Amino acid sequence: MGPGRRKSTAKMSMGHLEMDIMPIAWRNGAVTVKQVFEELYPARKLAYTTIMTVMKRLAHKGLLEVDDQTVPYVYRAVVDSQELTTAVVDEVVDRLLGGSSATLVLHYLKHGKMSQEERSMITLALEEQVKTD
Amino acid sequence: MGPGRRKSTAKMSMGHLEMDIMPIAWRNGAVTVKQVFEELYPARKLAYTTIMTVMKRLAHKGLLEVDDQTVPYVYRAVVDSQELTTAVVDEVVDRLLGGSSATLVLHYLKHGKMSQEERSMITLALEEQVKTD
DNA sequence: GCCATAATACTACACACTTAGGACTATGCA
DNA sequence: TGCATAGTCCTAAGTGTGTAGTATTATGGC
Numbered sequence: 285m286g287p288g289r290r291k292s293t294a295k296m297s298m299g300h301l302e303m304d305i306m307p308i309a310w311r312n313g314a315v316t317v318k319q320v321f322e323e324l325y326p327a328r329k330l331a332y333t334t335i336m337t338v339m340k341r342l343a344h345k346g347l348l349e350v351d352d353q354t355v356p357y358v359y360r361a362v363v364d365s366q367e368l369t370t371a372v373v374d375e376v377v378d379r380l381l382g383g384s385s386a387t388l389v390l391h392y393l394k395h396g397k398m399s400q401e402e403r404s405m406i407t408l409a410l411e412e413q414v415k416t417d
Numbered sequence: 418m419g420p421g422r423r424k425s426t427a428k429m430s431m432g433h434l435e436m437d438i439m440p441i442a443w444r445n446g447a448v449t450v451k452q453v454f455e456e457l458y459p460a461r462k463l464a465y466t467t468i469m470t471v472m473k474r475l476a477h478k479g480l481l482e483v484d485d486q487t488v489p490y491v492y493r494a495v496v497d498s499q500e501l502t503t504a505v506v507d508e509v510v511d512r513l514l515g516g517s518s519a520t521l522v523l524h525y526l527k528h529g530k531m532s533q534e535e536r537s538m539i540t541l542a543l544e545e546q547v548k549t550d
Numbered sequence: 551g552c553c554a555t556a557a558t559a560c561t562a563c564a565c566a567c568t569t570a571g572g573a574c575t576a577t578g579c580a
Numbered sequence: 581t582g583c584a585t586a587g588t589c590c591t592a593a594g595t596g597t598g599t600a601g602t603a604t605t606a607t608g609g610c
Contacts, residue, residue: 299567300430303512317587331570336588338568355576356587369513370524373506377529379436380502385529386539389522391503393542396510396518403546406519409526410540432597450557464600469558471598488606489557552610559604566597574589580582 296371301338302347304328306368309348309361316356429504434471435480437461439501442481442494449489 298306308320321335339359342348347368351358363371377385392398393406431439441453454468472492475481480501484491496504510518525531526539 297433297566298509300508300512301568303509306513307515330568332587333571333589334569337570340589341567352588365514366520366524369509369521370528372509372513373521375433376431376436376502376505376509377525379433380439380505381498382440383530384535385525386531386535387499388502388506389525389529389531389539390542391499392510392518392522393539393546395503396522397516398519398522398546402517402519403543406522406526407543409523410536410543413526413531413536430596434598463598465557466559466601467599470600473559474597485558554609555607557604557606559602561602562600564597564599566595568595569593570591571593572589572591574587576587577585579584 295375296368297375298368298372299338301328301330301334302342303372305335305338305342306347306361307365309359310365314358314360316358318356320359427504428508429501430508431501431505432471434461434463434467435475436505438468438471438475439480439494440498442492443498447491447493449491451489453492 304324305320308323309315312319317332317336317339320339321330321332324330324335339348340350343350343359347361347363348359349362351360373388377383377388381387398406437457438453441456442448445452450465450469450472453472454463454465457463457468472481473483476483476492480494480496481492482495484493506521510516510521514520531539
């Protein structure tokens with residue numbers, strides 16, 4: 285597997301702007317640089333070319349794929365939000381906590397925003413775990 | 418709050434080597450550069466001065482504090498592992514998931530290594546949450 | 551007090567990410 | 581078909597992190 289083009293998302297590091305762009309791709313399914321630029325502009329007054337540079341890098345990393353058959357090019361996310369987030373967080377948890385994630389889970393149960401529905405799913409998952417022991 | 422010296426750990430980004438050093442400080446309570454160097458050397462063949470540079474940066478960031486009254490200097494962690502990890506992960510969760518942490522929690526319940534005891538604590542925390550509603 | 555040794559300070563280069571300006575190109579309309 | 585415009589490509593500077601070499605300083609034994 286050559287550099288810049290990876291099969292999946294094992295161990296990933298991302299910059300801030302890169303992280304800000306991915307959710308826009310997820311929400312919209314397919315985006316142009318212009319679309320991302322416009323969504324991002326109110327919060328971060330960045331140049332159009334800045335967005336373009338970063339989106340190209342995300343494509344190079346294998347996180348976005350680009351259809352250059354049409355102009356303007358259309359970008360799509362290759363990995364979904366769960367896959368990418370856990371890949372990035374795994375890196376942190378592995379290094380800082382030696383892979384033990386319980387503290388983190390507790391933190392988010394206590395301080396994270398979570399709907400009733402989401403909590404039910406978590407309870408369920410927890411019961412599954414206990415059974416499997 | 419001037420640059421390089423922050424009160425706490427709201428929103429933190431860290432490099433890989435920086436993340437590898439912090440747990441060594443946590444485990445040992447107080448460490449010298451030499452100690453960290455020796456713990457790290459088998460896995461990462463890095464120069465002594467590399468470790469020194471990074472530990473100094475960590476002190477500058479406010480994650481370690483240094484006692485330079487004695488030689489060799491003694492470094493101590495200023496933030497604990499939970500505080501730092503959640504600060505780093507919060508950054509990622511906020512940007513990639515808009516702050517919604519349920520997916521992440523589910524991921525770790527399913528794939529994270531976790532003791533029986535830890536799972537009990539999680540179950541308890543979950544029940545607390547339900548009550549508070 | 552002086553020297554060997556161990557530790558720290560200073561400096562520097564490489565790479566990744568952020569940022570963006572200017573050059574180049576393609577598309578549609580006159 | 582040629583020009584205006586929108587879009588992409590190329591290039592580059594600034595910052596943070598990883599990496600480490602060389603210079604300087606401090607400590608302990610003689």
